[in-house]
Amino acid sequence: MxxxxxxxxxxxxxxxxxxxxxxxxxxxxxxxxxxxxxVTGLSDVSIGVGPFMLPDLLDRPQIVVRGSGNEVIINxxxxxxxxxxxxxxxxxxxxxxxxxxxxxIYEHPWRNNFSTDYRILGTVDEFAANTSGAVRLKxxxxxxxxxxxxxxxxxxxxxxxxxxxxxxxxxxAAMSRAIGAMATEMAGVLAETAATTSSSD
Numbered sequence: 706m707x708x709x710x711x712x713x714x715x716x717x718x719x720x721x722x723x724x725x726x727x728x729x730x731x732x733x734x735x736x737x738x739x740x741x742x743x744v745t746g747l748s749d750v751s752i753g754v755g756p757f758m759l760p761d762l763l764d765r766p767q768i769v770v771r772g773s774g775n776e777v778i779i780n781x782x783x784x785x786x787x788x789x790x791x792x793x794x795x796x797x798x799x800x801x802x803x804x805x806x807x808x809x810i811y812e813h814p815w816r817n818n819f820s821t822d823y824r825i826l827g828t829v830d831e832f833a834a835n836t837s838g839a840v841r842l843k844x845x846x847x848x849x850x851x852x853x854x855x856x857x858x859x860x861x862x863x864x865x866x867x868x869x870x871x872x873x874x875x876x877x878a879a880m881s882r883a884i885g886a887m888a889t890e891m892a893g894v895l896a897e898t899a900a901t902t903s904s905s906d
Contacts, residue, residue, distance in 0.1 A: 732786040733768065733877040737799035738885035743806030744896040750805065751821040752895070753851070754798040755813030757844075759790050759829045768873060771835040778836070783873045793829070796881060800888030801825075805895065823857070823898070824849040825891055832880065838870040842883040846891065848898055857898050862887060 762777065763769055766785055770778040785792070798812050811821060827846030834840045841863065848858040864883040868875035 728782050730782045730784060731873065732784050733873055734786045735789075735792050735796045735877060735881045735884065737796055737803070738878075738881045739800040739803045739888055741804070741889060743804055744892045746896050746899060747805040747807050747892065749809070750807050750823065750895075750899060751809035751811070751851070752801060752805065752807060753811050753813065753815065753819065753821040753824040753853075754801060755794040755826055757790070757794050757797065757827050757829060757846075759793065759832060763829070763832055764790050768876070769833050771833050771841075773836070780873075793832070793884065796884050797825075797888055797891075800885050801892060804888050804892035821851045823851060823895060824853050825895070832883075834868060834876045834879065836870060838868040838872070838876060838879070840866040840868060840876065840879040840883055842880070842887060844887065846887075848891075848895055857902070858894050860890070860894060862890060 765779070766789075767779045767781055768783045768785060770780065772778050794812055798810050802808070802810050809821070811819075813826070825846060825848055827844050829842070829844045831841050831843040842865075843861075843863045845859070845861045847856050847860075849856055864886045866879035866882045866886075868879040
């Protein structure tokens with residue numbers, strides 16, 4: 706793998722030297738894509754969103770693509786316009802506003818002694834496209850009580866979308882749709898959790 710990386714880097718340097726200039730850097734972002742109807746019973750619920758932790762490999766300005774086997778491609782000239790970890794959380798929150806119908810959605814970090822009805826947070830294991838344009842989001846997420854002291858529900862989900870290979874605008878849109886699908890599932894589980902919690906009170 707080290708030798709392969711060295712050859713690839715040398716080829717890129719020689720190619721750039723022959724052209725006399727590097728290609729222009731392009732920037733992309735994630736956005737909320739959830740346009741469905743909200744689930745019932747959550748419009749008055751307050752929800753704390755985050756943190757969502759991405760692995761170090763993905764938490765970088767460059768867009769990462771999965772190659773074959775254990776290969777990872779870090780695209781120096783295809784970049785995120787904003788911090789991917791912060792943006793991921795923001796898009797989850799924006800999607801949850803639509804999916805829950807609640808206007809009481811608050812992003813992490815928050816002040817001391819902050820309390821909501823519920824909190825949703827998670828750990829991202831995978832979030833990238835492969836060289837064919839297939840996007841895969843794999844994440845472990847939990848719903849906690851408002852103080853973050855009790856776990857009320859846990860899920861491990863895989864959300865897939867597709868885009869044209871090497872079309873990074875389409876890839877960013879597909880990654881956004883994967884977050885939207887996850888947020889829709891979160892809202893459904895949250896509604897079930899809220900119903901169970903209220904019936905047991």
